[in-house]
Amino acid sequence: MNDFNKIEELIDTGMSVSLREKTGAGFSDKLMREITMMKEFEKQDKKTFKLMNVVVAVAASIILVSGVILAWLIGSGSGDESGAGAFSYLKDGINSFGYKFMSLFGLSPTGDVFVYILIAGIAISVFAVVERFVIRRGYN
Amino acid sequence: MTEVNPEILERIKKGETDLFREVVDTYKDRAYSLAVKILKNREEAEDALQESFLRLFRAVTSGNYESRAKFSTYFYTIVYNTAVDYYRKYYSRVFNVSSIEVHEANYSDGDELTRNFEPMIDRTAYDADSLSAERTLEAAEIQRIIRGYINSIPQQYSVILNMFFVNELSHDEISGILKLPLGTVKNRIFRAKEKLKEILFREFRKEELMEYLKV
Numbered sequence: 001m002n003d004f005n006k007i008e009e010l011i012d013t014g015m016s017v018s019l020r021e022k023t024g025a026g027f028s029d030k031l032m033r034e035i036t037m038m039k040e041f042e043k044q045d046k047k048t049f050k051l052m053n054v055v056v057a058v059a060a061s062i063i064l065v066s067g068v069i070l071a072w073l074i075g076s077g078s079g080d081e082s083g084a085g086a087f088s089y090l091k092d093g094i095n096s097f098g099y100k101f102m103s104l105f106g107l108s109p110t111g112d113v114f115v116y117i118l119i120a121g122i123a124i125s126v127f128a129v130v131e132r133f134v135i136r137r138g139y140n
Numbered sequence: 141m142t143e144v145n146p147e148i149l150e151r152i153k154k155g156e157t158d159l160f161r162e163v164v165d166t167y168k169d170r171a172y173s174l175a176v177k178i179l180k181n182r183e184e185a186e187d188a189l190q191e192s193f194l195r196l197f198r199a200v201t202s203g204n205y206e207s208r209a210k211f212s213t214y215f216y217t218i219v220y221n222t223a224v225d226y227y228r229k230y231y232s233r234v235f236n237v238s239s240i241e242v243h244e245a246n247y248s249d250g251d252e253l254t255r256n257f258e259p260m261i262d263r264t265a266y267d268a269d270s271l272s273a274e275r276t277l278e279a280a281e282i283q284r285i286i287r288g289y290i291n292s293i294p295q296q297y298s299v300i301l302n303m304f305f306v307n308e309l310s311h312d313e314i315s316g317i318l319k320l321p322l323g324t325v326k327n328r329i330f331r332a333k334e335k336l337k338e339i340l341f342r343e344f345r346k347e348e349l350m351e352y353l354k355v
Contacts, residue, residue, distance in 0.1 A: 007349060011333050011340075014286035016305040019298070021173040024186060028164045031193055035157060038194065 056130055063126050067119060142166055146207050152200050160197055167212070168193075171219045173306045177298045178223040178235065188226040192219045213313045216303065220317055237296050237318050253293050253335040278344075279352050285343060289336055300328050 094115075144163050152159050171192065175185035195218050199205040205214060227235040290298060303314045311329075315322045340349060 003346070003350060007337065007346075008333075010282075010349060010352065011336055012305065014283060015290065015301060015333070015336070017283065018287040018290045019173055019177075019302050019306045020169065021176045021182075021185075023168045023172045023189065024182075027168055027186065027190075028161055031164055031190055032158075032161055034190065034194065035160060035197055038197075039157060 059129065060126055063122055067122070070115065070119065142212075144211050146211075149200055149205070149207065149211070152197075153203060157197075157201070160200075163196070164193055167215060170306050170308075171216065174216065174219055174299065174302050175223045177295060177302045178220070179227055179230070180295070181230075184226055184230060185223070188223045189219065191226075192222040195222065210313075212307070213309060213317070216307050216309060217317050220299075235295075237299060237320065253297065253332060278348060282340065282344070282349070282352055285339065286336065289339060293332065297328055297332050300325055301332055304329055 144166055148159050148162060152163070168189065172185060172189050175188045175192075176182060179185045179188060192215070196205075196215055199214075199218075205211075224235045227233075290301070293301075300314055300318070303309045303317070304311075309317070311322055311325050314320075315325045318325070344352075
């Protein structure tokens with residue numbers, strides 16, 4: 001090797017040695033702990049997400065079934081205003097409460113209006129829950 | 141060049157995450173050197189490096205890293221981008237690696253490479269009794285000059301030099317990561333070496349340097 005190459009080697013080695021830095025003691029341990037924690041959180045997140053999906057699905061099913069039953073009851077009750085049964089009783093109760101309460105404000109809504117408001121409220125709640133736990137989660 | 145065995149990456153992907161320590165131990169110091177050159181702060185550099193390894197881990201385990209890409213280049217790209225993000229966050233300004241225009245024609249002029257560096261040789265250190273002690277002192281002095289020079293040059297040079305000499309990336313790879321023309325990368329390495337050579341020859345005779353090489 002000639003002198004020029006030797007000087008080049010000196011420069012290259014000198015640069016390489018001088019540029020090197022060392023991480024602090026325990027860097028790898030700290031990082032591996034961080035990774036273990038990250039994995040654990042991810043596992044928990046997955047579990048929670050699965051559980052929430054089940055809860056949302058069950059709640060949505062219950063609400064849907066309730067809606068269908070309610071709609072059926074409204075339909076079956078409409079032909080017989082004086083008929084017996086749980087729904088008629090509920091409707092009468094709502095009617096009497098509604099008349100008394102709303103008359104205070106100069107309004108006189110029927111029981112059907114309350115049922116529609118109730119269904120709309122339930123639909124909004126279902127959407128809010130689904131949006132919070134399923135749709136928004138899916139974006140992230 | 142040290143490259144991680146692709147089989148290890150495959151095993152990490154399949155769930156043997158403890159093997160990731162091997163990747164960390166292989167790259168941590170060299171990647172840290174790069175982060176320090178960008179951030180000029182050890183604590184922030186370590187934070188950026190930790191974030192880089194976490195990003196790498198997620199990429200490997202989620203399958204985002206494709207083994208067709210060279211692993212070291214892929215990882216150093218993550219380190220560079222993460223450190224630059226930290227730089228923006230901490231200093232609220234853009235890290236611009238291309239801000240120094242390099243013209244090959246005037247590389248030997250007094251320029252930014254030596255603007256902040258004046259080598260201080262302590263000649264009293266050479267009053268040693270034995271020849272070997274003298275050589276050791278001389279070697280230490282040379283190393284000190286090189287280190288001082290490295291610490292004084294602008295980031296636009298030190299980042300490239302680190303990528304080339306420590307991270308062992310090729311000119312092409314550096315050019316790809318920094319999005320700089322290949323000629324600029326080669327030119328900066330050449331200029332930095334030439335300046336260092338000039339400094340060493342100003343402080344030492346050629347024979348002294350050759351003696352150092354024999355130690």
